[in-house]
Amino acid sequence: MPVAKVHARQVYDSRGNPTVEVDIVTEKGLHRAIVPSGASTGAAEACELRDGDKSKWGGKGVLKAVKNVNDTIGPELIKQDIDVKDQAKVDEFLIKLDGSKNKTNLGANAILGVSLAVAKAAAAEKGVPLYQHVSDLSGTKKPYVLPVPFMNVINGGSHAGGSLAFQEFMIVPCMASSFSEAMRQGSEVYQQLKSLAKKKYGQSAGNVGDEGGVAPDIATADEALSLITEAIEKAGYTGQIKIAMDVAASEFYKEDAKKYDLDFKNPDSDQSKWLTYEQLADQYKELISKYPIVSIEDPFGETDWDAWTHFYKNVDLQLVGLVA
Known part of the structure; x- marks a missing residue:
């Protein structure tokens, strides 16, 4: 099942900062993901693309990342006609499309939003919960064991x-x-x-x-x-x-x-x-x-x-x- 439509927007996270939300539409409906963001980051973490305009959101706007999803990633993903159940192929495509060492061109937040929404679309296509789809991708042995909350x-x-x-x-x-x-x-x-x-x-x-x-x-x-x-x-x-x-x-x-x-x-x-x-x-x-x-x-x-x-x-x- 391929992707029919991709749309991103800027929303607010739990700290009141902007982040990226992505919708992916397939025959099964609309599948949405919001990109998380931490307060402390490691030196080796991928680039979280921010606008840098200090006059708006203190420079933390993500409109550039949103534009990258809507103008670049979305159209190319639709054109590729990749089955959403093939997560590895989708992610390889996203990494190659960015082309940089650290996701600096399109932004890790743009890429992750699409990847997460694709995973939700795949789970819907298979008719299983998201955790089961992720388990299938990872090859985890059954039966499932619920995680302990921290x-x-x-x-x-x-x-x-x-x-x-x-x-x-x-x-x-x-x-x-x-x-x-x-x-x-x-x-x-x-x-x-x-x-x-x-x-x-x-x-x-x-x-x-x-x-x-x-x-x-x-x-x-x-x-x-x-x-x-x-x-x-x-x-x-x-x-x-x-x-x-x-x-x-x-x-x-x-x-x-x-x-x-x-x-x-x-x-x-x-x-x-x-x-x-x-x-x-x-x-x-x-x-x-x-x-x-x-x-x-x-x-x-x-x-x-x-x-x-x-x-x-x-x-x-x-x-x-x-x-x-």
Whole structure:
């Protein structure tokens, strides 16, 4: 089943910033996708094409990317007459059409919007849910296993004010009997956490960061993890809910010094307190021994390979990172 029509528009994301929305029309109907966008990005990530006009949306408009979908990608995709179920062929076409090393010509946001909408169209053509189509593409063995939700409950780093360096603290309801049960447990813990944060740090501590987690004015990861642990206990889920972190360490990695500044939001940060990767790794290991942490994302700078190697050999938990 080929693509009959492609149309993109600029919409707003959860932070109130512009992003790309793409519609693809086939015989089965209209299939829509919206491109996500993060606050912190890695050096090796593909180019998110923004307009750069500071007089509108602070330069974050995506009208160029939208135009690339409507004027270039759409017409060419229709002309190619590719079956939407052949995701690899569609994506190869999109990459070749852009022709650059890092999606700088058409924009990764333009390309991704089309690719996502195509995947939805393919699922509709096959008459299956999107997750089943993605599973088919990846060759995942059956039966399906529902993912465990990682629920972002405390925001720090570039996602919030205050001095907390680590970007996200998440709860992991991995012992729940169903996905809906996991969501209920997470919701109950989150409400307990909000209440505790207000009681300990004042009413403003109930305010949320960029991604919905509370953002109390706390300075250390230990303080954040202690608060989460208490919320889990008060909700009645001790031993049933684990914890994950997305440190986003590249945000405070000083590459020239090869050190980590946990006070990076302070322009007068004391350089004598910057940490080597070994010292930061020791902090992680101490936190892991104290709290039920099962996953850490981006614990070190994305180019600090010695740190990753050192830490990987010394811990037994899920490590998440971007491989360039």
